[in-house]
Amino acid sequence: MRTSIEQYADSALDCISSLPCEYAEIRLGSGVVTSIILSGDQIDSVSSGDTTGGCIRILHKGSWGFVTFNDIDDLKKHVKTVLSLSKTIHSATPSTVAGCAPVRARFSTNAIQSCRDISIEEKFNLISAYNDILRNSNFIQTTRAVYNDRVSQSLFVNSEGSVLTYDKSFCGVSLTAVAKDGSVIEPFSESHAGYGGFELARHREESAEAVVKTAVDLLKAESLPGGTYTVIADQRLAGVFIHEAFGHLSEADFIYENERMRSLMSCGRKIANDTLTVIDDGTLPVLPGYIPFDDEGVPPRTTFLIQNGIIHGHLHSRETASMMGEEPTGNGRALSVMNQPIVRMTNTYIENGTYAPQELFESVDDGLYVVDAVGGQTNLEMFTFSSGYAYRIKKGKPGTMYKNVILSGNVFTTLNNISMVANDRKMFGGLGGCGKRGQSPLPVAFGGPHLRINNVLVGGGH
Amino acid sequence: MLDILNNYRSACGWFDAIYAEGESLPISFRNNHIYSIIGRQSSGFGIRANKETKTGFSYSNVPSRINETVRRAISLTRFGEKEEFHVPSAVPALQFEPYSDTIHTFSADREIEQAEAVIGRIVSAFPRATVDMGVGKSAGQRRICNSNGIDCAYRHSSYSVSISATLVSSDGLRLSISEGVSSLGPGNYTNTVDRLLWKLEHAQTIRTIESGKIPVVFTPKACASLVGIVASGLSARNVAKGISPFAGKLGEALFNSHFSLDDRPLIVESPHSYPFDDEGIQARNKTLIHNGAIAGFISDLKYAHRLGIEPSGNGSRGYSSLPAPSFSNIVIGAGERPFAEIIGGIKAGILVDQFIGLGQSNTITGHFSANLDCAYLILNGEITGRVKDCMIADNLFSLLADDMETSSDCLWYGSVYSPYLFFPAINFTA
Numbered sequence: 067m068r069t070s071i072e073q074y075a076d077s078a079l080d081c082i083s084s085l086p087c088e089y090a091e092i093r094l095g096s097g098v099v100t101s102i103i104l105s106g107d108q109i110d111s112v113s114s115g116d117t118t119g120g121c122i123r124i125l126h127k128g129s130w131g132f133v134t135f136n137d138i139d140d141l142k143k144h145v146k147t148v149l150s151l152s153k154t155i156h157s158a159t160p161s162t163v164a165g166c167a168p169v170r171a172r173f174s175t176n177a178i179q180s181c182r183d184i185s186i187e188e189k190f191n192l193i194s195a196y197n198d199i200l201r202n203s204n205f206i207q208t209t210r211a212v213y214n215d216r217v218s219q220s221l222f223v224n225s226e227g228s229v230l231t232y233d234k235s236f237c238g239v240s241l242t243a244v245a246k247d248g249s250v251i252e253p254f255s256e257s258h259a260g261y262g263g264f265e266l267a268r269h270r271e272e273s274a275e276a277v278v279k280t281a282v283d284l285l286k287a288e289s290l291p292g293g294t295y296t297v298i299a300d301q302r303l304a305g306v307f308i309h310e311a312f313g314h315l316s317e318a319d320f321i322y323e324n325e326r327m328r329s330l331m332s333c334g335r336k337i338a339n340d341t342l343t344v345i346d347d348g349t350l351p352v353l354p355g356y357i358p359f360d361d362e363g364v365p366p367r368t369t370f371l372i373q374n375g376i377i378h379g380h381l382h383s384r385e386t387a388s389m390m391g392e393e394p395t396g397n398g399r400a401l402s403v404m405n406q407p408i409v410r411m412t413n414t415y416i417e418n419g420t421y422a423p424q425e426l427f428e429s430v431d432d433g434l435y436v437v438d439a440v441g442g443q444t445n446l447e448m449f450t451f452s453s454g455y456a457y458r459i460k461k462g463k464p465g466t467m468y469k470n471v472i473l474s475g476n477v478f479t480t481l482n483n484i485s486m487v488a489n490d491r492k493m494f495g496g497l498g499g500c501g502k503r504g505q506s507p508l509p510v511a512f513g514g515p516h517l518r519i520n521n522v523l524v525g526g527g528h
Numbered sequence: 529m530l531d532i533l534n535n536y537r538s539a540c541g542w543f544d545a546i547y548a549e550g551e552s553l554p555i556s557f558r559n560n561h562i563y564s565i566i567g568r569q570s571s572g573f574g575i576r577a578n579k580e581t582k583t584g585f586s587y588s589n590v591p592s593r594i595n596e597t598v599r600r601a602i603s604l605t606r607f608g609e610k611e612e613f614h615v616p617s618a619v620p621a622l623q624f625e626p627y628s629d630t631i632h633t634f635s636a637d638r639e640i641e642q643a644e645a646v647i648g649r650i651v652s653a654f655p656r657a658t659v660d661m662g663v664g665k666s667a668g669q670r671r672i673c674n675s676n677g678i679d680c681a682y683r684h685s686s687y688s689v690s691i692s693a694t695l696v697s698s699d700g701l702r703l704s705i706s707e708g709v710s711s712l713g714p715g716n717y718t719n720t721v722d723r724l725l726w727k728l729e730h731a732q733t734i735r736t737i738e739s740g741k742i743p744v745v746f747t748p749k750a751c752a753s754l755v756g757i758v759a760s761g762l763s764a765r766n767v768a769k770g771i772s773p774f775a776g777k778l779g780e781a782l783f784n785s786h787f788s789l790d791d792r793p794l795i796v797e798s799p800h801s802y803p804f805d806d807e808g809i810q811a812r813n814k815t816l817i818h819n820g821a822i823a824g825f826i827s828d829l830k831y832a833h834r835l836g837i838e839p840s841g842n843g844s845r846g847y848s849s850l851p852a853p854s855f856s857n858i859v860i861g862a863g864e865r866p867f868a869e870i871i872g873g874i875k876a877g878i879l880v881d882q883f884i885g886l887g888q889s890n891t892i893t894g895h896f897s898a899n900l901d902c903a904y905l906i907l908n909g910e911i912t913g914r915v916k917d918c919m920i921a922d923n924l925f926s927l928l929a930d931d932m933e934t935s936s937d938c939l940w941y942g943s944v945y946s947p948y949l950f951f952p953a954i955n956f957t958a
Contacts, residue, residue, distance in 0.1 A: 102607070106769065109609035111850045114600055115587035117572070130564035136571060136589045151553075151565045154636045159561045190607050208769045244771055244892075251771055251892045289895075292739070292921060292957040323559040323658055326696035406564065443885045447702035448917065450885030450899040472885065472897040474919055525897040525919035525957055 071096050071219040072172075072231050074138065078223045081141045085149070087126040089163045089384075090225040093361065094120040094138050095403045097218025097234075100181070102190055104197040106208040112190070120144075121403045126152035128160020134404045163384040164394045166364055168227035173358035175235040176351070177263025181215040184264045189213050192267060193239060199274035200243045205282045207246035211274075213239050213267060214259070214497055220403070228363045236354075236509065237266045240497045241274050245281035252284035252469070254454065255440075257496025259509070260352045280438075280454065283467060287455060290468040290524060296433035297473070297522040298426050301492040303453055304514030306439035308344055308416050309500070311449045311477045313512075316346070316371045316379075317397075317409040317502075318386035320446060327446070330478070335377045337478060341419045341487045344372040346381055348396055348412030354495035354509035355413035359396065362407050366396035371414075383409045401505035408503055413495075416514030419487025423516045426486050428462045430518070435464045436471055450474040450525075472525040480519060488516035529573065529594065530673045536598050540579040540605065542675045543598075544615045546806055547573045548847045550668025555639060557661040560647050562640060568666075572847035577601040582608035587848040613833035617676035620804035620811075624796050627667070630713030631685035634665040639714075646721050650693050654728055662690045665714070670806070678808040686799035687714045691724055703731050703914070705882070705902060707749075709940070710799050727881060727902065733913035735905040741953040743877030744920065745870060745906070750880045751949050752941035755858055757891045757924050758789065762816045763853045764827035768834045771892055773925065774822050783820040783928040788861030790815050791826055791842065800857050800943035807843035807851050814840060820929075826853045860946040863934035867948045870935055872909040878956070879904040879911060880920070894925030918958040927951050 071094050082090040096118040103110040121134045122144050131152030133144050190213075197211035215237040222230040238259020245252045256273045260266050299307060314320065321327045348357045348366025357366050362384045370378040380390070383398030386409055398407035427435070438454030456471040457464035492513050499507030529547055536543065549571035556563045572589035575598050584604030588597045640663075647659045664687070671681035688710035695703045707724040709717050746754060766772040774782065793801050793811035804810050807829050815823050827835065828843030828851045844854035871879065882902035899919050904911045935948035 109607065111583075111585055112604050112607040113585040113587070113850070114604060115574070115585075115597070115848055116593065117587075117589045117848070119570075119589065129562055131566075132564055133567040133569075135569045137569075147567055151567050151636075155555075155562050155565050155640065157562050159559075161563070186604070186607060208771055246770065249773065249893065251773075251890070253771075253890060253892070292919070292955070324694070324696055326698070326702075404568070404570070406566070440890075441885070445702065445704055445884050445901050447696075448884060448899055448901070450919070452885065452897075470890065470895055470897060470921070472899075472919065472921070474885070474899040476917065523917070523919070523957070525899075525921040 071221045074221055075223060075229050078141055078221065079229065081145045082223070082225050085124060085145070085225065087124045087152070089125040090122070091362065092120065092122050092141065092223050093220065093403045095218055095220040097216055099214070099216045100186070100189065102193050102213040104193060104209070104211045106201065119403045122148045123406060124148055124152055125161060125163055128157045129155045130161065130406065132406050161385050162388040164388040165226060166394065169363065170229045172231045174233035175261045177235045179264040181217055181235055181237055181264050196239065196241055196270060196274045199271060200241060200278055203245070203278050203282050205245045205247055205285060206243055206278065207251065208244045210242040211239070212497065222359065222363050224363050230359050230363055232358055234261065235263055236261055237264060238497045239267050239270055241270065241277050243278045243281040245285050247285045250285050252281050254281035254284060257498060259497045260354050260495060261356050262352050284455060284469050287467040287469040289470045290456060292525050294521050295524055296430055297519045298430060298433065298435045298459065299517045299519060300437045301490065301514055301516060302494050303436055303439045304416055304517045305494055305512030306442050306451055308514055309411060309414050309510070309512040310442035310444045310451055311480065312344060312371065313346065313411045313414045314444055315446055315477060316381050318380040318382045318390055319409045321380060322386050322389050331377060331380065333377050333379065336375055337377055338372060338375040338481045338484060340375045342372055342375050342481070342484055343370065343417035345370055345417055346411055346414045350413045353413045353493055353511035354499065355411065355511040357396070357399070357412060360398045360407065361400040362398035364394045364396040364398060366412060369395045381409050381411065383407060399508060401508050405505050408505065410502065410508055411500065411510050413493065413511040415491065415493060415512060416487065416517070418489045418491045418515050421486050421488045423488040423490050426488055426516050426518045427459065429486065430459045431461055433459045434524070435459050436473065444477070447477060448474065449477055474523050474525060480522065483520040484517055485520050486518035491515040530679050532594050533598060533673070536602065537675060540577040540602050541581070542615050543575060543577045544672065544674035544807065545573060545575045546845060546847055547671040548668065550666055552664060552666035553634070553636065554662055554664030555636060557643055557647060557659065559658050559660070560651060565636065573597070574845065574847040574849070575601045576850060577605055578611060579605040581610045581612050582606065583611050584608050585850050611830055613829045615674040615676050615829065616678060616808050619678055620680055620808055622680065622682060623803050625682045625684065625803065626712060626799055626801045627683040627685045628713035631665055631667050631687060634687065634714050639663045646691065649721065650725065653725055654693070654695060656695050657693045660692045664688055672804070672806060672808045674808060680804065680808060682803050684799065685712050687711050689717045689720065691720065693724060693728060695728065701734070703728070703902070712797060712799055730904055730911045731902065731914035735913035735915055736958060737876060737878065737905055737915055739957050742956045743874050743952050744954040745877065745879045746949045747879065747881045748939035748946040748948060749941045750883065751860065751946040752944035753883060753886055754924060755860065755944055755946065757894060757896060759855055759858060762825055764825040764831035764835050764837065765853050767825055768831050773893055777822050779821060781821040782925070783817060784930065784932050785819040786863055786932060786934055787817060787820050787928050788815065789817040790859040791855050791857070792859050793841065793856035795857050798857050798943070802856060805841045805843045806845045809839045809841040809843060811841045811856070826855060828853045855943065858944045861934060862936050862938050862947045864936055865933070866937050867935040870933060870948065870950050871906050874906045875908060877906045878915055879906055894923045896924055897921035918956065920954050920956050922955045927954065
């Protein structure tokens with residue numbers, strides 16, 4: 067029987083309650099990961115392993131000292147190390163942190179079917195069944211079907227006296243098919259995951275079927291000629307777009323560090339049409355971006371980033387909130403106990419507008435219906451993201467399918483170019499996640515309704 | 529560890545294990561000032577067991593759980609794939625270690641002083657610049673052992689510096705340049721700073737060039753990202769899965785004869801080198817693309833067996849994962865003319881240094897498409913300013929097969945040692 071991580075709470079509190087520093091916290095974690103990866107007619111790996119570890123972070127004379135370790139039994143030793151490291155540094159512009167009222171609480175994932183109660187056989191059989199669907203076409207060269215569950219316990223204590231524990235269960239699948247015809251090779255994927263039990267991995271047959279169909283359809287799709295198009299984005303692309311293009315801009319560490327960004331992102335500034343409202347919300351259960359508290363012990367909230375076209379709020383850690391004189395929003399997140407919390411998104415989405423999706427299509431005489439997203443990246447001012455595929459819209463009707471559709475543009479111009487927002491929002495999240503400052507993949511979710519965006523630059527051949 | 533594992537010899541056909549431990553001390557600067565200092569300690573072990581030709585795998589980072597971990601690995605073998613290869617018995621020689629004793633001379637105080645001087649230099653040249661920096665050391669050891677009697681270990685060390693400077697002009701234009709360097713022990717990084725300043729200076733005027741097929745030169749840094757598209761096709765894993773365009777093309781001249789690519793794990797001064805791989809196979813340098821022709825693939829034990837080739841010594845893993853073929857140092861063959869001479873002959877083209885979104889698309893067949901995060905206009909042989917809000921999209925394999933040239937001067941970026949690459953015509957959209 068594994069000992070509970072909660073038993074370390076008193077000694078951890080004792081270690082940091084009277085340290086000579088402005089703020090201190092200890093995070094400990096212990097968990098078991100089970101992973102099954104199938105590929106084509108082969109089993110790539112079946113593995114299960116456990117890790118235990120912890121970290122101590124202190125703010126000392128305005129700079130951060132941070133240590134990570136595997137051995138969680140001698141916390142006093144690690145406290146000594148972090149104190150001695152911190153003494154070597156002094157900042158001319160000291161960091162500060164926003165305080166919060168101490169909280170003592172226990173949280174646990176509400177799993178319908180606990181992953182611990184499901185045998186490896188059952189997990190294996192489920193993912194094998196999905197893999198069989200993925201392989202069900204003569205054009206399929208190979209597949210990758212991944213099952214993953216992580217069951218863990220974590221403890222958070224800080225010098226304010228908070229003690230938080232979390233029994234967490236994350237579960238999901240990722241389904242990829244690679245179609246091939248002659249020299250043309252086309253992969254396509256979908257992933258589904260969240261906080262819950264084995265039920266999150268079940269009933270994904272339709273998704274597997276859609277993945278094979280799309281991969282095979284892409285073989286016949288043509289490359290799109292580069293140019294500027296009127297675009298209708300589907301819900302998934304809308305979600306990736308708002309995560310990449312605006313979510314990252316709303317992360318207050320970027321804003322705080324740059325004078326120009328502070329003015330571009332100041333609250334009250336009108337940056338889009340009235341119909342656009344954007345929200346980050348870590349309180350939404352099950353979704354991969356759900357957190358009962360962030361990695362600085364702050365509860366999540368519903369943060370309006372854009373309300374009716376006007377910048378309304380930013381995403382904060384304790385540090386950025388204090389430095390900018392705003393309230394912490396519960397967005398100080400770390401990939402694991404091996405990483406420092408930094409400002410991250412949770413579940414980020416565009417709120418529904420008033421149009422029926424059909425009205426968006428009817429408004430386009432010549433344009434593109436761009437579906438799904440393979441990935442996205444931003445340098446804050448400019449973004450690019452790759453859609454899964456696209457259809458040419460002529461007189462309101464989607465026709466020819468295209469592939470290699472890479473959208474790119476200036477974030478502010480593009481936000482202004484969102485001319486219609488539909489009323490059919492959906493949320494998405496899988497086994498992957500978001501990357502920032504070397505911490506990847508952090509579980510997040512994103513979503514939105516169908517959008518009409520004018521004048522989008524699309525890369526392609528001539 | 530081998531003593532305990534040997535108790536399970538009769539419970540499985542073969543086993544192998546990796547034990548990795550390390551310590552690191554990264555110091556970070558944010559927004560022109562010191563931000564944090566981190567002490568990291570980590571260790572862990574992974575155990576792969578093969579029973580009745582099937583493989584199972586488990587890992588832990590709690591030393592007392594070794595017996596539990598072996599038993600878990602063995603119990604998972606019943607779900608594993610039939611894998612009929614064997615772990616090696618030839619004990620690899622320890623020709624060198626990617627390690628330098630000078631790593632112990634790393635002094636946080638001195639590194640902080642040096643970094644502050646670098647930030648001062650950048651800010652005095654560009655008063656609006658915000659500089660983020662990371663300076664750090666790491667050291668550790670890797671041990672590989674197996675049921676055929678191999679038990680070998682080596683030490684490794686690394687000193688690394690990364691610098692990123694961002695300028696946002698009053699009209700919202702953003703320019704961010706990053707540079708980095710790594711070595712086995714603390715070193716001087718003035719050249720890296722010089723290069724970063726050169727890139728900032730030449731990006732101060734915004735220039736434009738019309739869409740079309742235009743001459744493009746990629747810097748070694750851009751090449752280090754682009755080369756991944758070619759490299760993935762040279763992995764025995766992708767060949768075995770039928771998703772490498774180079775499968776069955778061994779010996780065929782697919783590219784221009786000016787293009788060669790090596791994997792070199794024996795470069796003594798690189799932190800990406802190793803004396804033997806993570807499955808205990810002796811490391812060796814090898815040419816994978818020779819004058820345009822496919823000359824070999826990188827492999828681990830599993831995929832070498834599957835393709836019926838000798839393992840190339842490229843099995844790579846962390847303690848919590850199974851091995852997979854991976855590159856050590858990628859070296860791209862140099863050409864005859866220096867970079868300066870190559871751009872001297874370009875009437876109107878671009879020099880590309882940083883992409884956004886490269887590799888998001890399906891690059892298996894060589895297609896790529898990316899926004900140009902940092903690129904310069906070349907006009908009558910001179911760098912005349914920055915081009916932005918534009919994309920390039922083309923097929924890298926066709927480009928490498930057609931007219932192209934590599935420069936005589938090369939630079940390290942991460943584990944890639946690359947020249948400048950010149951292509952006379954690439955699709956460009958502004």
